[in-house]
Amino acid sequence: xxxxxxxxxxxxxxxxxxxxxxxxxxxxxxxxxxxxxxxxxxxxxxxxxxxxxxxxxxxxxxxxxxxxxxxxxxxxxxxxxxxxxxxxxxxxxxxxxxxxxxxxxxxxxxxxxxxxxxxxx
Numbered sequence: 368x369x370x371x372x373x374x375x376x377x378x379x380x381x382x383x384x385x386x387x388x389x390x391x392x393x394x395x396x397x398x399x400x401x402x403x404x405x406x407x408x409x410x411x412x413x414x415x416x417x418x419x420x421x422x423x424x425x426x427x428x429x430x431x432x433x434x435x436x437x438x439x440x441x442x443x444x445x446x447x448x449x450x451x452x453x454x455x456x457x458x459x460x461x462x463x464x465x466x467x468x469x470x471x472x473x474x475x476x477x478x479x480x481x482x483x484x485x486x487x488x
Contacts, residue, residue, distance in 0.1 A: 368487070370395075371417060372398060372417070373385060373395060373396070374422070375398075380419075384479075401426060401430030404416070404430055405433055412438070415441070417446065420446065420457045421457070427461065432465075434465075442467050446469075470482075
């Protein structure tokens with residue numbers, strides 16, 4: 368199974384994602400924003416990152432850019448619930464920055480698990 372970093376500022380969403388992915392047998396690491404996520408990546412390797420795009424401290428787009436420089440092999444799934452300009456703009460930018468998948472929130476559980484299975488294969 369994969370070692371997955373969940374980067375999400377909403378603790379309830381982060382907890383739900385953690386439970387969902389642990390039930391599938393994945394090892395989970397958590398971060399509440401992009402800065403913390405970069406620290407977690409520096410502490411040890413992760414296979415997949417599931418990241419929100421709108422967060423305090425460091426937003427997801429900047430996190431993805433920095434992660435790409437630090438660990439180009441890591442697979443990325445981006446998620447966004449919107450913001451001022453709507454989720455699609457953020458999701459398109461995330462793809463351009465290196466996210467393999469980009470989903471609007473709320474993310475369908477089966478869709479997320481399918482994306483993770485494909486990236487972990």
